[in-house]
Amino acid sequence: MKNNFDPNLPIYLQVMDEIKRNIFNKMYQMGDKIPSVRELALMYGVNPNTIQKALSELERNGLLRGERAVGRYVTEDETILKKEMETITRDMIGTFLKEMFNLGFTKEEIINAIKETEVK
Amino acid sequence: MKNNFDPNLPIYLQVMDEIKRNIFNKMYQMGDKIPSVRELALMYGVNPNTIQKALSELERNGLLRGERAVGRYVTEDETILKKEMETITRDMIGTFLKEMFNLGFTKEEIINAIKETEVK
Amino acid sequence: MKNNFDPNLPIYLQVMDEIKRNIFNKMYQMGDKIPSVRELALMYGVNPNTIQKALSELERNGLLRGERAVGRYVTEDETILKKEMETITRDMIGTFLKEMFNLGFTKEEIINAIKETEVK
Amino acid sequence: MKNNFDPNLPIYLQVMDEIKRNIFNKMYQMGDKIPSVRELALMYGVNPNTIQKALSELERNGLLRGERAVGRYVTEDETILKKEMETITRDMIGTFLKEMFNLGFTKEEIINAIKETEVK
């Protein structure tokens, strides 16, 4: 089982993003128990320690809640979820726009380009 | 002299992007001589080796042309410039859209969000 | 039913301390029958095994006396009680002072700080 | 080189405390470079990863400042230092008093006991 992570970024960050995404697109719902450290390690083809680091990080910022010897759960605090969701999307849109502007595009050109882009 | 690069990504990649941007937004024009390795190293607060690596990469893909003991110049080959420009923007838009879709957004929502985003 | 023990220390040790405290502050008096393992387990929100371990330890050092199939009693041996009490307080004061000295405080400063501390 | 840590507490927490103490009693002064991860690992007879964890934790709460590939320095922000110092001493005194009260001592008895305690 090979992992397919970008070697230029720390794996634990990519795992964090992956899990955040799974939370935001409702694959893991509020209050759900997420897979155990060992399961995720197998799923991602990565060492358990790496998963551990990613998950504790997510616990620290409130997206997950850990219960010792039981498991980890997606927070049920909607405020945190919403806030995280918003910061992430705002970040993504912001950096995307900044980069496009740097390349000389205007807002209208960007929107047109998006409209013309095939959705696969 | 502090640089402000993301410590999680190889600096030389970020330098490459920076220079590409400067080429595409016409700060460095076709045929222009770009600053020397040492100057760029000072400007970016980065080790000259790192600049060296970035520039050689840009030479390899044809955006720059090096003349031994003289300097490095932006290519005058418009085809290469255009092609590079297009691949980059297509990549940027593509990955941006893919990530937004992963978060559950539709094309329309994305476009609206962009429209509402403040341009600073 | 949530317990509020420090997850970094073995719970049975914390339970031992708790019961010792209850003995020393006369909540459990000499010769008193203390609650059963099951009751304590419920009270503390903890596994009965953990209580078992704590109580056996307290039996080992003489603070409790167990009667098979009847219950556990606080020792009536005043010597043991006094001795335990003294060692504990001496230990507490000793480690407290040592730590404060390590932080650079003098005895006088410590005493003043205690005097100024609000008693809730 | 054997370490002498309390096996009941995570080593990284004890390392954190040790370093905090060294900062507060001026063994490591403001702006000082502290020993490297590897050196501390040798000094404490502990795995480098464990030190790493302790130090990143201290970085997170602002007591240390890390410079990649250079070293780690004690913060020069007096506010943080003072605040940390105060919380720690207040905590120590608070828990000490609480425990002594639980054992039935009054403030005066505690102060007398401290006065009578030998300073070694």
Add this chain to the structure above:
DNA sequence: GTGGTCTAGACCACT
């Protein structure tokens, strides 16, 4: 040499 990341594999306490 320095901090940062990662693997492989182990032990522990608790449920």
Add this chain to the structure above:
DNA sequence: GTGGTCTAGACCACC
């Protein structure tokens, strides 16, 4: 079986 900690040892980018 679960999270948490730890060791031993490795590789990397950067200075």
